[in-house]
Amino acid sequence: MRGVVLATLLSLMAASPAAADPATLTEGQVLRGRFVQERHLQGFSQPLRSEGDFVLVPGKGLIWRAEIPFPVTTVVTPAGLVQSVAGQETTRLPAARLPFLSRLYAMMGGAMAGDWSALDGEFTVARRQDGKTLRVTLSPRRNGDPAAAALKEIDAQVGRFVEAVDLVKPGGDFDHLVFSGQALTTGAPTDAEAAALAAAGK
Amino acid sequence: MSRALALVWLLVVLAACVHVGVVTSRGLPLQTDLMALLPREDRDPVLQRAKDAAAEAIAQRVVILVGDEQREAARAAASSIRDALANAGLLLPGGDVPGADAVKRLGAAYFPHRAGLISEADRRRLLDGQGESLVARALSQVFGFAGMADGRLLARDPFLLFPAFLADLPVPASRLSLDEGWPSVTEDGRTWVLVTGRLAEKSTALAFQKRFTAVLDGAVAAAERAEPGLRVLRLGALFYAQAGAEQAMADSAIVGLVSLAGTVVLLILAFRALTPLVLGVAAIGVGAVTALSACLLLFGELHVAAQLFGASLIGIAVDYALLYFGQMFSPRAEPRARLRHVLAGITLGMATTVVGYATLALSPFPGLHQVAVFSGVGLVGSFLTVVLWFPLLDRTPSAPLGALRRRLAEGLWAFWFERRFRRARAVALLLAVGIGAAGFARVGVDDDVRHQQALSPPLVAQQAEIQRLAGFGQTGQFFVIEGAGDQQALRREEALGDRLAPLVAKGALAGWQSPARFVPSQARQDENRRLVAERLTAPHLAELRARLGMDGPAPEAGAQAAPLTLAEVSGTGALPLLSALVPETEPANGRALHIVTLDGLKDAALVRSAADGLEGVRFVDPTGDLTRLLGAYRHRAVTLLALSALLMVPLLAWRYGLAGALVAMAPPVAAVVLAPAVLALFGLPFTFFAAMALVLVLSIGVDYAVFCAEDDGRRDPVTLAAVLLAMGTTVLSFGLMAASGVAGVRSFGAAMAVGVPLAFLLAPLGGYARPRKGRW
Structure with missing residues (x-):
């Protein structure tokens, strides 16, 4: 499930060939931005809202730092997923235990180069141009895969970058993510970012 | 008189043939389970049952890992291999990896009892008073990237303790996870898919091993044709057993063939006649049949290892035939005269050897009892055949002894008896003492059962790779x-x-x-429930609910369900x-x-x-137990060796006097002591199998020394030439085992290859003992 979310996000952020003026992310570039995540859970009257920033380094991984209301950093690399709170590791999931995650990593390469056909194998991809915005809807293709079955649908709005994503789960829970302040720079990640990715990639 | 005895013996042999024939026609009750050779630990039946159950669980599993760079190709190959094995009825239905449905049932069984179920790490944190860290974990899972928070789960398990418990279940193959129904792992761009199951029949059954590997090899070959980059790794007791059996068979086939051919060529070259060969084989054959018959009467069944080992011991009997036919090269042309000349030697040789083997029966090991009876009876049978039948069947004329053999025999006699070789003898003795001292300084024992078996190296490598990849x-x-x-x-x-x-x-x-x-345990479940209530729920729940914005009443914490049971x-x-x-x-x-x-x-x-x-x-530690057992066997064998040497002394003393008996014992004892020292100099450890070879070296060495003592000071080259031939055949039939790939067999062969020639070289020393007058 985490793999689906992750890979989909990454590949959507990467590029969308049909968009008016899509940013194409390549190695040697870094994408930074801020996010607001609203998690709508059954039985909760209010969504769980969190915000923070993220750093995406193609080929290296993703650093996702929630600051409000609870500071927690998630680093995702080809080696897996690591969460830490105040420098203390709280969760570590090696990719070897999640074949689905590693598989989506492979597909990411294709998606970055604008090749959506690899994703086609796992998802039904529907695209709809809505003014300047491209709306992409992904539905898991197979019912048998427990990982894919954990998601019902992914909806994304893509402009120059991915602007918003909805992750809908079968039980009715859904996450709504809004991205802002995205900036694409050329060059290496900062030392701190590189260190965080390296520590998670161990 | 002697004709009548020969006839009686013929009747006995025929009866034994009929007995063995009848039993064989119903299927020879051969025991092949190696464990049957070991004393059962009947002192502790509980332990034995647990061991059997654990061993069975391990031995009846096979694990096959199919890897390819293409995920789909790996899955297709795994599927075709599994289907091939299942369709052939080689695996039990159901497999042993739970499917998605079973996992759901498991979750459903656990969930109502979740209050008492927490992971070991979480329990440790609560005991250490680190409840906050669990709050932080729950918050990070809810607010972190790609959180797994589920509204309904959070309401019932706000600290998310239950997923942590499930993740902590100690399933083997910890690196594998289910990928669309197949346990898989991805590493370095290669997807590995697991095929596993329990065998439909015993992994020790040879026929089943063959069938299984044939079907598997076929399925793997087909899969590899479809996908050339495919890799298939295997792990299981069955594969080891099958590879071991294959090697042992190939091994014994080659060793057996070379040794048989070598012996035949040697005998024909030595005698330039067929009679000695034919009668020699007859002597051994009669020994084997009577031995088999006796064992079947006594034990009702026979262990295949006892049979093989016993048969090799009977092989010594060919020495009696050789000593008899050695008389061909003497002036004695009349068969009775030939027999009379060697009778004392072979009788004493037989008696001492039977005494030596009888000590094997004193050990607590059931396998050695069978060996003792089999070889003892067989030896007597062969002896009687030589004594009773040879004079009647022997038609060979006298012949001159070959020049080379004559010179060798005369030289060896001279070396030990003539004055001019006094210094050389002293040097040889010093050398022997030096070798003995140097060798014993580095003698090492090796009882490790894993070293005695020949584990197929490719299988060992595959096992290591599977264990690394899958976390098995x-x-x-x-x-x-x-x-x-x-x-x-x-x-x-x-x-x-x-x-x-x-x-x-x-x-x-x-x-x-x-x-x-x-x-x-119920106690632990109660304790867990209390720990969560006191150290997590009471101090932290309100705060967590506030931070998560959960309103409404908190669900009753523990759902006081009855404790979960194993059933x-x-x-x-x-x-x-x-x-x-x-x-x-x-x-x-x-x-x-x-x-x-x-x-x-x-x-x-x-x-x-x-x-x-x-x-x-x-x-x-079953392997360790076997190793300790082999060590015990080795100690036992050395003790038996010493005991049989002691028991031989009175027999020899009756014939040669006490001093003479000690003289006659000196060469074989020296050979037995020197052999392990020489082996140690070559870096070979002393094992149970080497100790068993020394039992044989002792018996053979005493025979050689007795033959020389019976020479009665004549220093007849014919005697020593016959002993030389006997040594040649023995080294050919046993010494060649030193080339075996099975370490135990190799150890046995090496000890024979060193010990028997040593016994031969020292044997003329036995000539210093002289038969006392009036005995025979």
Whole structure:
């Protein structure tokens, strides 16, 4: 499930060939931005809202730092997923235990180069141009895969970058993510970012 | 008179032939299980049953890992291989990896009891008063990237303790996870898919091994044709057994053929006649048939190893035939005169050897009893054949002894008896003492049973790769837990677990699987419930609910469900592993027997000591036990060797006087002592098998020395030439085993290859003993 979310996000952020003026992310570039995540859970009257920033380094991984209301950093690399709170590791999931995650990593390469056909194998991809915005809807293709079955649908709005994503789960829970302040720079990640990715990639 | 005796013997032999023939026609009751050779640990039937259950669980599994760079190709190949094995009826239906449905049933069984189920790490944190860290974990899972928070789960399990418990279940193959129904792992761009199952028949059955590997090889070959980059790794007792049997057969076929051909050529070259060869074979054949008949009468069955070993011992009997036919090269042309001349020697030789073998019957090992009877009876049978039949069948004329053999024999006599070789003799003796001292300084023993078997190196490499890829690290050692009931057994496992956890942190082992980790004892469940209530719910729940913005009443914390039982979880069928860990549950005599298996054992001594002082907990190391047993066998064999040497002395003393007996014993004893020293100089360790070879060296050496003593000072080259020939055939038939790939056989062969020639070289010393007048 985490793999689906992750890979989909990454590949959507990467590029969308049909968009008016899509940013194409390549190695040697870094994408930074801020996010607001609203998690709508059954039985909760209010969504769980969190915000923070993220750093995406193609080929290296993703650093996702929630600051409000609870500071927690998630680093995702080809080696897996690591969460830490105040420098203390709280969760570590090696990719070897999640074949689905590693598989989506492979597909990411294709998606970055604008090749959506690899994703086609796992998802039904529907695209709809809505003014300047491209709306992409992904539905898991197979019912048998427990990982894919954990998601019902992914909806994304893509402009120059991915602007918003909805992750809908079968039980009715859904996450709504809004991205802002995205900036694409050329060059290496900062030392701190590189260190965080390296520590998670161990 | 002698004709009448020969006829009686013929009737006995015919009767034995008929007996063996009748039994064989019904199927020879051959025992092939190696374990049957070992004394059962009947002192402890509980331990034995637990061992059998654990060994069975391990031996009946096969693991096949199919890897390819294309995920789909790996899955297709795994599927075709599994189907091929299943369709041929080679695997039990059901497999042993739970499917998605079984996992769901498991979750459903656990969930109502979740209040008492927490992971070991979480429990540790609560005990250490670190409840906040669990709050932080829950918050990070809710607010972190790609959180797994589920609204309904959070309402019931706000600290998300239940997912942590499930993730902590000690399933083997810890690196594999289910990928669309197949346990898989991806590494370096290659997807590995697991095919596993339990064998439909015993992994030790040769025919089943053949069928299984044939079907598997066929399926793998087909899959490889479809996908050339495919890699297939195998792990299982069946594969080792099959490879071992194949090698042993190829081995013994080659060794047997070379040794047979060599012996035939040697005998024909030596005698330039067929009669000695034919009659020699007849002597051994009669010995084998009478021995087999006697064993079947006595034991009702025969162990194949006892038969093989016993048959080799009977092989000594060919020496009597050779000594008899050595007389061809003497002026004695009349068969009776030839027999008369060697009768004392071969009689004494036979008697001492039978005494030597009889000591084998004094050991507590059932296998050695059979060897003792088989070889003792066979030897007497061969002896009687030589004595009673040879004079009647022998038509060979006298012939001159070959010049080379004559010179060799005369030279060896001269070396030990003539004055001019006095210095050389002193040097030789000093040399022998020097070699003995140097050798004994480095003699090492090796009882490790793993060294005695020839484990196929490619299989060992595949096992290592599977263990690394899949995280299968199960070792052969395990704990056996006994309890007055399941609850007591579970509590004992928890006490053991409290000691094993720090050892995991230290790296002494990678992990362990106990029934208690799947289903904690009721006491532990109550304690967990209390820990959560006191150290988590009471101080932190309100705060967590506030931070998550959860309103409404908190759900009643513990859902006071009855504690979870073993039966409930086993009943889901989702955990075949758990069933294997519980060979005897409560209803059996009101007593429970559980097993705790170990992963990645590095420091066996440290882990073994974890059981110290824990009642009902025992560490079991089957390989180590076998190794200790081989060590005991080795000690026993050396003791028997000394004992049989002692028992031979009175026989020899009757003939040669006490001093003469000691003289006659000196060459074989020296050979027996020197052989391991020489082997040590070549870096070969002393093993049980080498000790058994020395038993043979002693008997053969005494024969040689007796033959020389019976020469009665004539220094007849004919005598020594016959002994030379006997040594040649013995080295050909036993010494060649030194070339075997099976370490135990090799050790046996090497000891023979060194010991028997030593006994021959020293044998003329026996000539210093002289028969006392009036005996015969």
